[in-house]
Every structure is written in structure tokens, then in C-alpha cells.
Amino acid sequence: MSMSNSIRIRRSSRADSKVNLIYEVLFDEKTPPDEAPEQLSVEIGQKLELRCLTEDGSLDADSMHFTTLNKELQFEKEEKIDKGISVPIEGFNLKKHAGIVECSVKYKKEKNRSITKRINFAHQQVLPMHVIPCEVNICHNGGVCGVEAKIEKCFCPHAFGGERCADPVVSDFIYRAAQVALGGSGVFLFALLALSVALGFLFLKERRKRRELLDYMDRSPPDSPLSPIQEESQSDVFNFSIENPYKETCTPQKAPKRKPPVRSEEVTSDSWWRRSMKRLRGGFRPHQNGNRAEGKMMIDPSPPQPPLS
Known part of the structure; x- marks a missing residue:
């Protein structure tokens, strides 16, 4: 298995003829932090020691610490050693120790800046x-x-x-x-998320108010001032004129059309004929012209004769 230059494996033998593995995570000026976690295969029950060391003078060895990405990982207490820290593991357990482990260290001059390397412990x-x-x-x-x-x-x-x-x-x-x-950028992202939620809440609130106002206007009578404006009159909404309220205004009206006078020769209605018969007794003399009867009104110039006794 290929190993990066920042991780070194050492084997130390003891009197009980058992081999203990030592995994060293090294921080130096030449080795950049690993983007992907380095895979290390460990046998179950294997004794090992995990170390995090620094050879870079710009890094603060006292700020070095281990963290685990899996909450189930359980390691013994960290021990301070020369140029770093160490975590001994008496027996590798798949449930307790398998997973990704991070080693972080801060810079001496820039306390807010840190560098991290990751190791993935897995059972073969x-x-x-x-x-x-x-x-x-x-x-x-x-x-x-x-x-x-x-x-x-x-x-x-x-x-x-x-x-x-x-x-x-x-x-x-x-x-x-x-x-x-x-x-x-956690603080910036959190603030941006909070601002987005607040703006979204205000937008929904204003939209709800506008919808309620439109519904109320739709329920208003047509002659009400709150009644909605029709589409054809929207262009005249802002056209208005100011008049003097004390000035008497008159609205010109068109004169009614007068009918032309009736000519004498055109007056031939039955009603006029009957009235003429009542007024002028004996003044009506019908003449026969062929099969057509014409009636003309004639006035006798002779004075009326007294009745015979």
C-alpha cells in the first residue's frame, strides 16, 4: 500500500515478542495537508500508537489535538510528547477505533488559522x-x-x-x-442562511396581505371606492381635473327638434274630418267621379235660411 510522505509507520518489538505499530502524522514545510484521508489497515486486537508530530517552526505543537469524524470512535487520553502528541491503543477494536481520525494544529502567529491531516483506520x-x-x-x-x-x-x-x-x-x-x-466561512454561511430565511418570511407575509386585500376588493359592491378598477379604465386612473367648487356650472343641452308645420293639403286624417263635419253642418257635399268617392269641404256663401214653420 502506497503511503504519503506525511505518514510514517514504525515497528517496535518488546520482550513479549509482540510487534507494536506506530503511526506518525508529520507536519512539515514540504508536505501539504492531505486532501483525502490516508487508508491504514489494522488487524483486530493489534496494539498500536498514533502520533501527531510537527517539524515546522511556524506551527504550535501545544495546540495539536486529535478529533474523530465518527462519534463512536473511542481513544485513550492524549499524551504530550516531544514535538507533538501521542494516543496509545492497547487493542484495535473494529467498533471503537475504525473510522476517520483528524490531527489539527494551529499556527503560532495566526491563532485562527489551522492545518489538518486525516487518517482512516480500517480493518483488513x-x-x-x-x-x-x-x-x-x-x-x-x-x-x-x-x-x-x-x-x-x-x-x-x-x-x-x-x-x-x-x-x-x-x-x-x-x-x-x-x-x-x-x-x-461558517459564520458567513450561517448569516447568509439566516438572512435568506428572513427575506423569504417577509416575502410570504407581504404576499398574503396583498392576496387578502384583493379578495376584500373583489367582495366590495361595484359602486364602492374599494371596488377593483376595470381594465378599460386603467389608463384614465391618473387623469383628473381641478374645478372651482364655487363656480356655477351649467351643462349645455341640445334644443329639441321641432317638427315642420303640417300643410293644409296633407291634413286628411279621419279625426280632422269628423271635427269638420261637426263644425260645419251642411257644408259637406260629396261628389262622385266614376267609381271613386271624393270628399271636399265647401262653404256655402249664402246665409242660412230660417226654418219653415
Whole structure:
């Protein structure tokens, strides 16, 4: 397994002929912080020691500390050593110790600035008895490739999953994403989120008030001042004129149309004929012209004769 220059492995033997592994996370001027966590495979029950050291004079060794991205990880108390800290693990436990561990250190001059390196402790996966190992291991992050039912399959460690053990588990991924989001710009992001929520609340409140006002105007009678303005009169909303309230105004009216006088020859109605018969007794003499009867009014110039006795 390829290792980065910032992580070194040492083996120390004791009188009980057991080999203890020492994992050193080194901070120096040449080695940048690891973007991806370094994968380290540890056997169950293995004794090991995790160290975080610095050889850079600009870093404060007293501010160095370990953190775990998985809340289930449990480590013993940190011990101060020369140029760093150390965490001894008496026996590697898959449930307690497997996962991603971070080592952070601050700068001496810039206390708000820090640098972090990550290590992923995982148990080397062992293939079941009925699975045949693959000729080429295509799995990542400590996974082991095996052939099961003529299909190549990756058996992933505790903290990873997926077809080739390249995807971290959900709990570790969410925790890492939250730390990245709330890192140096956490305060700014939180303020931006709070401002967005406040503006959204005000927008919804104003929209609700406007909708209630429109509903109230729709329920008003047509002659009410709160009645909605029709579309055809919207162009004249702002057109108004100021008149003198004390000036008597008159509205010119058109003169009624007069009918032309009736001509004498046109007056031939029955009503006029009957009135003429009542007024002028004996003045009506019908004349016959063929089959057509014409009636003309004639006035006898001779004075009326007295009645015969």
C-alpha cells in the first residue's frame, strides 16, 4: 500500500515478542495537508500508537489535538510528547477505533488559522471461505476483491462501501461535509442562511396581505371606492381635473327638434274630418267621379235660411 510522505509507520518489538505499530502524522514545510484521508489497515486486537508530530517552526505543537469524524470512535487520553502528541491503543477494536481520525494544529502567529491531516483506520477485510481471491485487486480503501458465483465482488471495510469500496459511509460523509461547510466561512454561511430565511418570511407575509386585500376588493359592491378598477379604465386612473367648487356650472343641452308645420293639403286624417263635419253642418257635399268617392269641404256663401214653420 502506497503511503504519503506525511505518514510514517514504525515497528517496535518488546520482550513479549509482540510487534507494536506506530503511526506518525508529520507536519512539515514540504508536505501539504492531505486532501483525502490516508487508508491504514489494522488487524483486530493489534496494539498500536498514533502520533501527531510537527517539524515546522511556524506551527504550535501545544495546540495539536486529535478529533474523530465518527462519534463512536473511542481513544485513550492524549499524551504530550516531544514535538507533538501521542494516543496509545492497547487493542484495535473494529467498533471503537475504525473510522476517520483528524490531527489539527494551529499556527503560532495566526491563532485562527489551522492545518489538518486525516487518517482512516480500517480493518483488513478477510474473504469468506467459499470466495476465491481475484487475480487483480480492483478494490480501494482496504477492500479485498473476490470471485463469487463467477462475479468479481469487493468486500469493503467498516467505513466504506460501494462497488469498489470508494464511497464513505453516510455518517462519516455527513459529518465531514458539515465540518467543511462550517469551517472558516461558517459564520458567513450561517448569516447568509439566516438572512435568506428572513427575506423569504417577509416575502410570504407581504404576499398574503396583498392576496387578502384583493379578495376584500373583489367582495366590495361595484359602486364602492374599494371596488377593483376595470381594465378599460386603467389608463384614465391618473387623469383628473381641478374645478372651482364655487363656480356655477351649467351643462349645455341640445334644443329639441321641432317638427315642420303640417300643410293644409296633407291634413286628411279621419279625426280632422269628423271635427269638420261637426263644425260645419251642411257644408259637406260629396261628389262622385266614376267609381271613386271624393270628399271636399265647401262653404256655402249664402246665409242660412230660417226654418219653415
